[in-house]
Amino acid sequence: MSNALSPAALDQLFRTARTPTDWRAVPVGDDLIRELYDLTKWGPTSANSSPARFVWVRSPEGKAQLAELAMEQNRPKILAAPVTVIVGHDLDFPETMPKLFPARGEMMKQMFLRPGVAEITGFRNGSLQGGYLIVAARALGLDCGPMSGFDNAGVDRVFFAGTRIQSNFICCLGYGKPESIFPRNPRLTFDEAGRFA
């Protein structure tokens, strides 16, 4: 049984965390990206299927290719951010089940190979892992700029050629310029977003 994290930690993860639209020229090193993956990977997924796949785009060539495939207003963000990660999910993830769930790997693999199951399980759990990535990045002191405004099919052709990985969303990572943050929009109240039953 754990205690709640400190109010400052809850602020950093959720309450005061914001989405910058421009980025400081402060690099994000390999070690920090690996540490980010090593937090993200522990988040729970269906039968530990872990379908998310990540391309950490940071070379000038990679950024130019990705920016080219993004909506106009997202291009400068990708070019300015030290890293933009492409979050995808591998429709071939059932093949990994014997490794990821040794006790019942073959059974789980067959279950996920039923028609339509890999698509929905991959998208659901790859998105969950994307959520873990965003909160984990903030836990490590990074800012996040998640975006859906890009050509998914084009990104799949350029970054996931020869695989059945499908891009989901992309996310700038780094240290945002505070002056690039828009005023915060309202959220739904507890009662607007749900109910007790």
Place this chain on the structure above:
Amino acid sequence: MSNALSPAALDQLFRTARTPTDWRAVPVGDDLIRELYDLTKWGPTSANSSPARFVWVRSPEGKAQLAELAMEQNRPKILAAPVTVIVGHDLDFPETMPKLFPARGEMMKQMFLRPGVAEITGFRNGSLQGGYLIVAARALGLDCGPMSGFDNAGVDRVFFAGTRIQSNFICCLGYGKPESIFPRNPRLTFDEAGRFA
């Protein structure tokens, strides 16, 4: 620019957090559920669309109805946990855009109303919000037991009748029995799950 949270906090959120399969008879109060929502709601979504909807199932009748619609092995978990939240997403979320994105609400509403867009945006962002919920619960000291093994259409009929909300996954919340936790399964390495570009 923030610092990383403490190693103990990173453990609690990710590295040592586990999924219990049985639950202590310790209640989760209204205030804690509302606090959990009030963290979750701040996580970023496409144009602040916030499509996730939540039913916090905790009454004996609600638990019995939900357990009935779950796979055999998930029934006792739902009956034992103090709360099981149904995470869904509202396909009518575009209607909320004028409230959630006052500066460009009507434009965003029309964009999300294009054929097929609400379905994919709702599922992606509702799942992201589900990921925020799981990490936020852990940040508040709760354990989580997320599950996909239930009859989605049946849950929609019983809990979301008269709406266009679709159930995504369900998640037990409470304080797990440590002895109910299975040995941890392996994860993909950094290189198995991605690459630099």
